[in-house]
Amino acid sequence: MKRALAFVTTTALAILMSVGFASGASAAGGYELTSIAKGGVEDLRQCLASSDTLDVFYLIDSSGSMKDTDSGIVRADLLANSLRELAGLKEGLTLNYAASFFSTRYLPEIDWVDGITAADVDAQADALANAIRARPPAGSTNWLQAVTSAQSSVAAQHQKTNGCQALIWLTDGGIWVGDNSVSANATALNSMCGAPLVAGGAAPDPTSRGTFSEMRQAGVIVFGVMLRDESVRDTQSEYVKFMRPLVEGQDGDMNCGEYPDGHDERYVSGVYLQAANAGDLARVFLRLGALVAGGAESPFGPDGEFPVDAGVASFSIVTDNGSWRLTAPDGSVVTAANADAAGFDVDQSGQAVRLTLRAVRTSDIGTWKLDTRTDTDSLLYSSGLRLALDPGGTFVAGSDYELTGRVVREGADLTALPVALDANEYTPRVGYVSPSGLIAVELKEVHIDPTGGDFSFTLSTADVPPGSATFTVSLTDVSSSAAHIPLADVSVKMQVEVTVPGDYPSIAAVELSDLNGSDGVASGALTIVPPTEQPSGSVCFPAGVTPIVDSDSADRYTSWVWGGLKELELDSGGCLTVTSPIDVTLTAANPDAANSKVAAHLDVIYKTSSGDELPGSVPISFVTTRPVNGAAFAVLMVGLLLAGLLLPLVALWIFSWLFTRITRGSHLHRASVPVRIDASGRMTTEDGRPLAKRDWSLDDFPFHSKQPDSRRFSDPQLGTFRGRVPWNPFSRPWYQVAAREGMVLFGPGGYLPRSLSQKRAAGRVLGLSGDLGRVWAVTMAAATLSTLRDDPVAATLVVFLRNETGDKSAYRERIAKLASDGSLERQLTAAREAVAAELSANSTKTTSGAAQKAQAGATETGAAPRRNDGMPDSEPPRRQRGAEAAEPPRRSSSSDGHPPRRGVSGDGGRSSHPDVSPRSGGGTSASDPNEPPRRTPAPSDPGEPPRRSR
Template sequence: MTRDRTLPRALLAVLLVLGLGVVLAVPAGADRPSRQADEEDGSGDEADEPSDEGDEGAEGEETEVDPFDRLAGCVGASGRLLVVLLVDESASLRETDPDDQRVVAAQVAVESLDRLREGEGDAAAIDIDVLVSAFSFDFAPVGEWTPLTEDTRAEVDEQVASLADRDASMDTDFHNALDGARRALADRATETTAGAGGEVCKSILLFTDGNFVLGARDTPEKQERYGLTKDYAPDIELVDQDAVSEVTRAGIDALCREGGVADQVRGDRITLVTVPLGEGADLLEALTVGRSPNRTCGDPETDTPGVYLPAADTAELLRTFDLVGSRIGGGSLTGEPVRSVPCADVCEEASITFTVSSSLRRVHVFAAVPGDDGRVVVVPPEGDRVEIANGEDGPDSIGGVSTGVARLTDEALTIDFDVPDDGTGEGEWTVALVGSGDVPGSIHVLTFSDLVATLSGDSVLRLGEPGTLSATIATRDGEEADEAFNEVSVTGTLTDPITGAVVPVELEVDDDRFVTEHTVERSVTAASLRVSLRMEAVTASGARISSVSPEVDVAVLRPEGYPQVAPPRLELSSITGDGKAKGDLSFVPADASGCAWLDDITVRSAPSEAGSFTIEADGIGRGEGGCTPITAPLTVPVEVDASSRASGSVTGHVRLYLAAEGGEDPIATDVPFSLEMARGVDEAKRLVLAAGLMLAGMLVPLLLLVLINKMTTRFQPLGNVRAARVPVVVGAREQMFRIDGRGRHVMSLVEEDFSSLEGKGGDRSFTWGGLTFRARTPLNPFGEPHATIEAEGGADGVAREGRRTDLALGLAGSWLFLLDQDATREASERLSVPGQASSEPPEIHGQLVAFVSEEAAAAQTARVFHDVVERLPATARRLSRLARK
């Protein structure tokens, strides 16, 4: 099934560009006891955490959106997710987690992400990239960003497994850890959205066993390994306890002050999930959700809080990470998790009972039961109960339902029931902890459903006038639901992207759909509101279903007579280095004549180092005196630029004014946007540095340039590229044909010829279709990095390396021709006329290799084919002549 990742459009715009420009600029805008130093022979100091209580009795109560629901809605809408697994590597783990349960827990989370990536039932597959990283005194990635695929899953598991050996470092520096993770997410998001734009969802899964702790560098070895200073306190050397206390306070301040790292993580719309081992800490809770009982960290009223889930012990750690991964994957808890001492037989207090119906696609159970005689008992609605003893594997099916039992440890397992759609397994199930031990075990059950509340296409919102939102219950791929319900409710939230205000709505049953009437206040300036729906239902068989729909931007239409903005969100490409973000503003005329002008750009959140932002727009005036008539659909190209390099997410809006004929007041209309920034390589600074170094000596700067080129020589992410390899022949009169097992055909290049390069290799080399591509750095420091391609039977003499040819690292939109000398020679011998010498072979045989973008495959295929038709015959002749020399 092909995923449609475009959001519904309320109106249609057609390209029409007028020659008018405008440039605007604006500024960017109870704890655990003090832990000993993490190094075995070191010492540490935990900063005093002053109470920073805010106004607890603030008037009004905003609707809170569950962070997991927010992330699931984002993933459902965009189809892209970036996850950093951020795991503590301090030496205290040798005591708090001697059995490396954190590693098993992280593997459990990866397993849940892999299920989400594959897609289940009617759920579409998701593009997921994972970065495994440790942290202590600094952010320390274990490997590189890895697209999660069937081929790369083992690689990710190996990276996670390597964390077991990382438990001997110093410090627990949340500032450096989260800042490093945030920057890594920003850089990756910029790569994945380059050219195509769009939203990418981001999350950090943070595990730690302590609070913000630094240690004294009291030996030369520690000073060399961990450094003497921190970036947030560069003038204080960490040589004694007084310095440690002062720097720790500075680190917490840099983390929690207004605009600090905690706010930057939330501003980048990263869902932070923190799992501390033990009792947790006020600081950890506050930096995750904004506030804790005794302090705040960053903006306590943030609209993007994280999730704080302390685990009392290592056994509970497994359950918590399983819960996190399953919730990110769209699972809904059935009842409350159970933590209880096992009973001698099935009992209510050590069990969970749930109902299964065919509307569920999967049921996921986590169970841990301590003790040598501990066992998990499953009682299906029909058939014999099944007991799974500790250390044993489980059956392939229970009660006629296919099951997958994964043994995490001798005492913990997960069971996944793949629910059939023929009614098998419907009814009441029980999972219980049984044994004679007196140590508590735990169970939780999550359900996954294909049914969601889907917003209808006729839903409309109007400024200052009643509008209607309607929804139906359908499968995730749009098929009408045939399930019978005893109870069903649909609720939702309308989020203003300009102010962050969230308005709850409840949809009422109206025949076969759910409807609510909503009036958008005249004071609202947003061009659209983001709508998220939640469905809660009980099926006729008693199964409880809970699901969150993908988020949708719904346009807020201006009153009759005013031009409209469509789409109501400005889609911008990413900014790398000194580049610019590009996009289009589109307008649709009213029945009567109207006009519009661009007023300003406002940045709501951005990396602090980004400086000011400017917007350039061609085709629309600024100010009421330059109000541009909108008499036909109009598309205005815009460019957004930042004054300084930075890494992170940028959100904000462009203010437009829409005016109607007849003297009505112009209406302020704010079009929201978001984009990703990556610092990239500063070419200007690199050249300045090189010029300065050349004054002292020629060799050193040249070597430095080669090294910098080497570090930055990479292919674009392979998951964003599709490739095709087509056998072709060029005739004497420049005719071109493609060849397959059935013979020759008129030359063509279609989207079906291409396949994804995801999982074919890394960012420096990959192998596909019998070809090996390698990113190469030229010895000439001012030369362009390029790719070399090695192929069996390639063209001799085309390059110095023999059977090789060169290609730019930006693969999408490019093509190359690989000459087949043997086939060309055979054709010459077969087709040549005796006695007539010819300088050109009658036919030239070879392979056309082409690349297109995953996000714009159809359009780029057409452009590449047009270029091939124009240039391939001449290219083939030139290569043929070179090969004969």
């Protein structure tokens, strides 16, 4: 009865499969993987079957568009969950991971975290999710910088772990490099592709195989996930289509990499996935997890039915329906409420849910039904089969070899279970990876214990060349025996050494020493060993004695210089007879130093003495480094910095110094006028008249002799003029006049650096324009400042004027303009306070004879004359403006009997005042031709301004 029931059940399942499910293994809803992508998933499974270490690099788009395409930041949980799933892929797996963002530029986030296991992955998954949530979306999508940076990081990690490697690259938009020009983007795409993928850009470096091809060759399985939400505007949409050919190497007529016509078995494949929105992205990742774990997609039958038989270890369903409902073969209903009790694991990412039956039990065999099935739901079966090979030892080329191992089945809990292999159908295959692809190896005998899973395959290795070879042992065309449910292939790779038979000569693999720098030479011993069973044999070099470089991350495929083998004495056929061991020192050099690992091979044909031939390949490998000469680096740095930075700075300073000169030039007039100035800064003539009320003429403004522009010169009354250049070449130069000893200066202050602010406040320094024709200043004895309250004090106004046209009104306008300057009061107040503070601080000095002398001098030159002009003592000077009628008549330039005079030193040194006689020479004017004519200063105070003698 049982047998009859089993027959009926099996037959029904078979019919169900053939009718309902025979439409192929297309994905039910969502994105369907290409054959290349399925190969990439298989590559990862295959690698993990041979290695217990997995490096995963997350390269996550953080461009501004992510806030639209994934506004809920679903990707944080998805990628975190993917990390958890990867850690649980295999018992004993050590997971290492790193994460970086990219937008306009590459943004490293989490450096490699090593040694994660399934037990402690949660903390890292949470850290990854938190990092993604904390990263604000901004910027564009610079694929080139992101991918090349990730490639470098993954390559460095591989040198450390030598494990399986995966790069999960999530983006939501096309490439955007630099200025987003067609040329920039196309050039970047071509560079990553390794072939002219896009018109309008520069062709890739002919020696480069492209970034993605290099990663595939290096065993990095790239999972490129494009979040393509058509409802979100994407200015880069035209570039989206290039992601698949980059990742998988091929898409229609778009090919990338060194082997564009198809997948090269020596290298891994890439996996391109596409999601239409954040919800779809969740489904994609849940499906991906199931696929990598060994699942194979199958369609649902009518009304959501699907079979399960003994050949299935577990199954998974990915659905968007949170209220999912399954009906088991026995009619029981499984929902989220009782899923765990029914043997299901439930994983949720966003709105997507993945149900996984942990391990199929006898009661689970039969027809299941997903009552809530929709078109986007996916069903994945897993056989749980795994191949375990016994250590391979050494193959002898041309002879039969027995490969042994066992097939085990793992449930979802990864516990290996006894397997009844007759529950599955499969085809065992063995191949070796050659430069031209996967070459099948003939299986002369196949023995598989259907109960325990032990197997032995007798291989014919006649076509396998001697050397290091990678064998792939697979169970292909796997399906369940009863319902013919298609299941994922199972395979494992094994590295073996294939030696030549005893009647052939042989050459072992060559490991050269490190190649250090462009002048270095890598060397190693290549020994040609004669046949062990014959007196002689021969080795031929059909492609010459120059090794062929298979991989060099520095892309130096054409610049290698090999040595050693050319010294072999080959016959005309390119062969060498070997009767005794021949040692050759093989050398490699390259003028382009780089940090890289190089793999090469030398094609050979081994011949027996009777003429039998055996093709072979001698693998050659070595490491190259590019040492940096620290001293040269330092010298170059300093030299370049000097030449590029310091010298320009010095030149800038010298330039400023050379050109910082006070312009004196021609048509320059200078007036020196005794004035009285009160505390409010109002100036009058000595007789109390407002300056603007006086007529000013050439007599008052004698010509100043023409002098070259100068950085430094002295004015007999104002002091020393200087053009100053700060040490900081970027700071502005300034022009100043420093008052004579015991004198102070006030005027329309030009720029002065902050360091001179105190001196400026005290009236000791005055900032100027660089043009002397614009300068005017009032100078007085410093001691008079203390008496400057209500009563005006004597001072000297020195005014320069450049009057190129000889305009007679220019003199009056010049005086009128300066007389209206309102800054003098503030300057006087500040200076008085500064002097008072100094006097207070140096009270003993202020009472010294020198100060009293200065005061006396000031009184002599300033205060006394005021009393003599007939003005009432109590009357403030400003009231004199209205009392112009009371002003004493003054001499005009035309009535004083003196003709207008021009020039000072150039014409005999006449006085600026019509009532002042020219000096007879000597004194200051004799030493300084610029000095205007003035009266002889009082002997007691050489700094006193000139005044009339009375």
